[in-house]
Amino acid sequence: xTWRMTLTSAFEAVQWHRLRSLLTxxxxxxGITAVMITVGIGEGAQATVASQIESxxxxxxxVTPGSSSSTAGVRGGLGSATTLTLxxxxxxxxxxxxxxxxxxxxxxxxxxxxxxGTTTWTTTVDGSSPAWLSVRSRSMESGRFINNQDVQSNAPxxxxxxxxxxxxFGAANPIxxxxxxxxxxxTVIGVLTPIGSGSAAQSNQDDIGVIPISTAELxxxxxxxxxxxxxxxxxxxxxxxxxxxxYQEINHELLxxxxxxxxxxxxxxxxxxxxxxSAATSVSTTLTYLLGSVAAISLLVGGIGVMNIMLVSxxxxxxxxxxxxxxxxxxxxxxxxxxxxxxxxxLTGGAIGVALGEIGQRVLPKVIGYSISIPAVATVGSLVxxxxxxxxxxxxxxxxxxKLSPLDALRSE
Amino acid sequence: MVVLVDSATPLVELKNVSKSxxxxxxxxxxxxxxxxxxxxxxYVAIIGPSGSGKSTLMHLIGCLDSPSGGEYNLxxxxxxxxxxxxxxxxxxxxxxxxxQQFNLLxxxxxxxxxELPLLYAGIDKKERRDRATxxxxxxxxxxxxNHKPTELSGGQQQRVAIARALVVNPSLLLADEPTGNLDSxxxxxxxxxxxxxxxxxxxxxxxxxxxxxARHADRIIHIRDGKLQSAS
Numbered sequence: 001x002t003w004r005m006t007l008t009s010a011f012e013a014v015q016w017h018r019l020r021s022l023l024t025x026x027x028x029x030x031g032i033t034a035v036m037i038t039v040g041i042g043e044g045a046q047a048t049v050a051s052q053i054e055s056x057x058x059x060x061x062x063v064t065p066g067s068s069s070s071t072a073g074v075r076g077g078l079g080s081a082t083t084l085t086l087x088x089x090x091x092x093x094x095x096x097x098x099x100x101x102x103x104x105x106x107x108x109x110x111x112x113x114x115x116x117g118t119t120t121w122t123t124t125v126d127g128s129s130p131a132w133l134s135v136r137s138r139s140m141e142s143g144r145f146i147n148n149q150d151v152q153s154n155a156p157x158x159x160x161x162x163x164x165x166x167x168x169f170g171a172a173n174p175i176x177x178x179x180x181x182x183x184x185x186x187t188v189i190g191v192l193t194p195i196g197s198g199s200a201a202q203s204n205q206d207d208i209g210v211i212p213i214s215t216a217e218l219x220x221x222x223x224x225x226x227x228x229x230x231x232x233x234x235x236x237x238x239x240x241x242x243x244x245x246x247y248q249e250i251n252h253e254l255l256x257x258x259x260x261x262x263x264x265x266x267x268x269x270x271x272x273x274x275x276x277x278s279a280a281t282s283v284s285t286t287l288t289y290l291l292g293s294v295a296a297i298s299l300l301v302g303g304i305g306v307m308n309i310m311l312v313s314x315x316x317x318x319x320x321x322x323x324x325x326x327x328x329x330x331x332x333x334x335x336x337x338x339x340x341x342x343x344x345x346x347l348t349g350g351a352i353g354v355a356l357g358e359i360g361q362r363v364l365p366k367v368i369g370y371s372i373s374i375p376a377v378a379t380v381g382s383l384v385x386x387x388x389x390x391x392x393x394x395x396x397x398x399x400x401x402x403k404l405s406p407l408d409a410l411r412s413e
Numbered sequence: 414m415v416v417l418v419d420s421a422t423p424l425v426e427l428k429n430v431s432k433s434x435x436x437x438x439x440x441x442x443x444x445x446x447x448x449x450x451x452x453x454x455x456y457v458a459i460i461g462p463s464g465s466g467k468s469t470l471m472h473l474i475g476c477l478d479s480p481s482g483g484e485y486n487l488x489x490x491x492x493x494x495x496x497x498x499x500x501x502x503x504x505x506x507x508x509x510x511x512x513q514q515f516n517l518l519x520x521x522x523x524x525x526x527x528e529l530p531l532l533y534a535g536i537d538k539k540e541r542r543d544r545a546t547x548x549x550x551x552x553x554x555x556x557x558x559n560h561k562p563t564e565l566s567g568g569q570q571q572r573v574a575i576a577r578a579l580v581v582n583p584s585l586l587l588a589d590e591p592t593g594n595l596d597s598x599x600x601x602x603x604x605x606x607x608x609x610x611x612x613x614x615x616x617x618x619x620x621x622x623x624x625x626x627a628r629h630a631d632r633i634i635h636i637r638d639g640k641l642q643s644a645s
Contacts, residue, residue, distance in 0.1 A: 005532055016520040323516045326477060327577070328505020328533035330498050406477045406504075410512070 006333075010340040014348075017313065024309045025349040028389060031299035032353025032382045037360050038295045040372035042288025048371055049284055059102075059243055060135065062271050063088075063233040063250060083267040084230040086213070088254055089129075092235060097253050100246035103131040105234040108216040114209060115180040116168045123164050125181060125209040127216020128234075135236045143175045143190030150212040156186040157215075162194035163206035184219050186211065243272060302349070303389040310342050310397035318404060325406035338398035339391060346390020350383045357382070423486075424584055424616050425451040425474055430483035431639075432469050443469040445639040446483070451618060453584070456611040458630035459620045466639040468589065471620045475510060475587045476503045488584055505533050509578025511588035515570045517562040523549060523573045524558040530581045548576040552606055568599025575606055586610065586617045592626055604629050 014021045065083040089106035092098050108127035113120055126132065133145045141162060150157055158181060165174045165188075174188045194206045237246035250270050251263065260266055314321070321334055329337075357379070361372045432444040443466045451457050461467045472478040473485060476492055479500075485492045487507060495503065504510075517526045527545040536544070549558050552572040562570050571591060578586055588607070592600035608629055611617050619626060627633050635642035 002535065009532075012520065319514075319516060320518060323518070324529070324533070325501065326475070326504055326510050326516075327530040328501050328581075330501040330533075332498075333501075333533060407472050410477070410516070 006336050006340050010337060010344055013337070013341050014344055020309055020313070021345060021348075024306050024345045025352065027302040027305035028299075028346055028349025028386055029302075029353035029356065031295065031302035031389075032350050032386050033356040033360065034295040034298045035292065035385075036354065036357030036374050036378055036382055037364065037372065038291035039288065039378045040357070040361050040374035041370060042284060042291060043373045043375060044365075044371035045284040045287060047373060059237040059239060060272070061235040061237060061243070061246055061250060063092075063235065063254070064231070064269050064271070065229070065267065066269065083258065084233060086217075086230065088257060089230065089233050091253055091257055092233065092250060098246065098249035100237055100242035100249055101235055102238045103135050103236040105129050105131040105135040105236075106213055106230045107132075107232045107234060108213060108220065109231045110216070110220050112182050112209070112220070114164070114168060116177065119168055121164060121167045123161070123207050123209055125158075125211060125216070125220075127211050127213040127220065129213055131236075132210060132234070135234045138195075139193045141191045141193040142173075143188070145190055146210060146212050151214050154214045154218050155212055156184060157189045157211065158186040159190040159192060159210040160188055161192050161206045161208040164209060165191045167207075181209070181211070182219065186215075247272060299385065299389065303393040306342055306345055306390055307393035307397060309345075310338060310394050311400070313341075314338065314397045314401040314404075317401075319410060321401050321404050322406045322410035325404070326410065331402040334404075335398045335402035338401045339394050342390040342394025342398065343387055344390070346386045346388070346394075347383070349390075350386020353386065354379055354382050422453045423450045424453045424455075424488055425449075425618070426484075426486040427473075428484040428486075430473060430480045430485055432466075432473060432478070432481050443639055444473070444480070447636075447639070447641055448483075449634060449641060451616065453616050454611075454614050456607070456617045456629070456631045457619070457634060458627035458632070459618065459634045459636055460622060460624070460627045461636035461642075462622060465636045467620050467622075467636050469639075470636060471587060471589050471618070474585075474618060475508050476500050501533075505530060506581060507584045509581065509583035509586045511571070511574050511578050511586065511591045513590035513593040515562070515567075515574045515594070517570055517573055517577075519562055522559045522561055523554060523565065523576075526562070526573055527558075527577045527580050530577060534581060544580050545576070548580040549573070551579060552576045566599065567595050568602050571595060571599070571603050572606065575603070579610070584616060586615055588617065588619045590621055590623075591619065592621075592623065600626075 063084060084106075086106055089104050092101060093104045095101075105128045110125055110127075111122060112125040113122045114125075115121075128146070129151060130146050130148055133139070140159075143159070145159055146155075146157065149155070158179065160168070160174060168174065168179060169177065174191060177188050178185050179188060180186070192206070192208070192210075235246065235250060237243045247270055251266070254268055255261075255263060255266060258267060324334060324337075357374060361374050365371050427447050427449050430444055430447045431442070434441045434443060447466075447470065459467050459470060469478070473480055474487075476487065476495075479493055483493075487503065490503075492500070492503065517523075518529070521529075524542070524545050527548050528541045531541040531544060546555070546558060549555055552575050554569060554572055554576065557565060557569065562573065565573065571594075575591075586607075591603055591607075595603065604626065607617055607619070611631075617630075619630060621627055
């Protein structure tokens with residue numbers, strides 16, 4: 001019996017048992033669609049997370065006081081210690097000491113109440129250097145950013161985030177206006193370009209005030225910490241390739257200036273945005289695996305469905321198998337017939353499943369608000385898996401059919 | 414389709430054939446040393462009560478089963494030594510089966526049912542169609558080739574089955590209670606076809622418990638308790 005004849009009669013058999021074939025196909029297509037959608041959601045989530053973190057500033061390293069890996073002695077928790085100074089920031093700015101670092105922005109941050117007329121607004125105020133703008137990958141919408149002269153002269157000037165400016169001034173132009181920051185009058189010299197509406201993380205970045213670090217030191221820091229200590233130092237590496245070099249330069253330089261011999265006892269912590277990216281990515285990878293395994297289970301169930309149907313089919317068609325054998329069908333003919341039937345069911349289910357997956361990719365994001373991106377490899381893989389399931393779970397029923405002796409088969413009623 | 418009749422040429426040769434089954438812990442001796450020869454062109458009825466071993470004998474002759482002991486030659490070829498694939502080939506080319514239950518495939522038209530053995534013989538579509546149409550015409554169903562089995566009467570269904578058995582031009586037509594499910598009119602029609610086929614040279618073996626059916630044959634072999642009673 002040629003392959004073409006086998007195919008023809010397999011298609012016929014699938015048609016003869018329409019309802020049964022339909023149910024099998026539905027079982028498989030649910031599994032395939034589930035796999036595609038879950039993989040798509042996972043991939044979409046990874047892309048979204050990566051782009052959100054990217055928007056926080058690329059090639060960014062953050063040095064915070066305190067240590068998360070401290071083993072000896074009593075130390076403050078992350079961010080609470082007072083071990084980072086402007087001298088540290090200055091040392092790291094030296095290109096001879098740290099060639100991989102392009103810019104350094106020391107930060108003295110506080111939550112302050114801003115007042116304009118009768119309007120008050122509480123937000124994060126960063127005391128920082130002119131490098132802040134490029135380190136955070138921000139730009140100006142209007143006015144100008146802090147310059148070196150402002151820092152040298154402890155100028156009472158402030159740059160506002162777009163959201164902060166809107167809260168205080170509404171539609172009015174904030175540039176040149178004077179607001180009170182912790183009762184100290186400061187002139188608004190610029191407004192940052194908004195990062196965009198959307199997630200909470202992004203709008204937070206639009207709700208901020210930036211003042212010269214010297215001004216912050218003068219008016220706020222002493223009261224808060226009793227010294228010229230920094231909350232953090234933001235560091236931008238030359239590029240993402242030298243990120244780990246920059247990381248090592250920071251560690252080396254700060255250990256030296258802090259006269260600490262063992263890295264285990266470091267009184268500071270360096271974190272990379274990249275490591276947040278990879279952590280977030282690994283979270284969504286885990287999510288993908290989780291969803292994927294649920295989908296895989298549904299595929300498995302679909303496969304067992306195929307096996308079940310094929311076994312029922314073999315039992316039900318015992319007489320047919322016996323007759324075919326009496327008329328000259330060999331074991332191979334019978335096995336092939338059942339395998340091809342199972343593969344057809346698998347392929348049909350797979351094809352419809354892939355089609356539904358593609359539709360889901362287009363329709364679902366509008367409903368659930370998450371982007372779904374199904375990689376081509378998942379589409380092709382799903383089809384292969386579907387045929388594989390048909391064949392894999394069809395092998396046992398087909399072997400059983402092939403093994404039937406024509407005699408037993410014909411005797412059965 | 415005329416086969417030269419030479420009564421001296423043996424088609425089926427059984428020598429001291431035995432067959433035993435295991436039913437649970439009990440061994441059933443279905444055949445105990447059966448020896449007989451059926452020549453080409455003969456019309457033989459094997460008759461015996463139920464449980465006599467006549468069905469077992471038919472399955473052995475039809476190469477649906479192999480003997481536990483003894484020798485079986487079909488057209489001078491020793492069948493006992495053939496493997497599964499060679500047996501399938503013998504069944505396909507040499508033997509035309511006719512069953513009590515007709516065993517037609519319900520979703521297929523009469524024509525497609527008759528084509529089925531040719532499918533396994535690897536014959537191309539055009540020739541399949543021509544030969545199946547000819548075989549159906551031979552049993553008087555040329556007009557009904559596109560009917561499904563459920564649209565045909567019992568007698569017509571059995572005639573389709575006969576066409577299916579004939580289509581490969583087999584050496585031996587093997588019928589197991591071919592009239593068992595038919596009324597007397599349909600049964601007579603079927604037996605008349607057998608008579609015609611035998612007259613044109615076809616070797617026919619009919620297994621039955623019905624004397625009326627057996628009377629059509631040239632020779633009657635009685636079987637009882639797995640042994641032949643007479644080979645007159």
